[in-house]
């Protein structure tokens with residue numbers, strides 16, 4: 001990756017950290033799930049409003065490092081309105097991308113591709129994954145994965 005691209009990604013991450021998208025509670029969440037990353041102290045509260053197999057709305061409230069907060073903000077931005085079947089695919093690909101078993105598919109990931117830089121820092125991978133593992137827990141409880 002070029003250093004210019006690195007810089008762009010840093011800017012996008014900082015922007016999401018400073019003003020996280022979807023960081024307000026939902027009036028009628030279908031499910032609420034909490035996650036915690038003890039390695040870094042990151043916390044997340046994820047709320048999903050699901051209607052007819054689609055994620056109608058999503059809220060992510062985070063407390064933690066820039067990577068975990070930005071990752072939750074990306075999640076809210078990229079997944080709102082999508083069918084759950086697609087969300088399961090995106091979450092699985094995002095995880096494989098961070099764990100280095102798949103190359104990032106930018107068409108599928110959108111802005112989430114910005115977090116690929118976290119791959120270089122193993123200790124940051126858990127931070128980036130926290131909102132996503134929390135999402136997977138919520139989907140499991142909903143019986144959709």
Ligand code: ZN
Pocket residue numbers: 037040041042064065066067068127
């Ligand atoms: Zn962290």
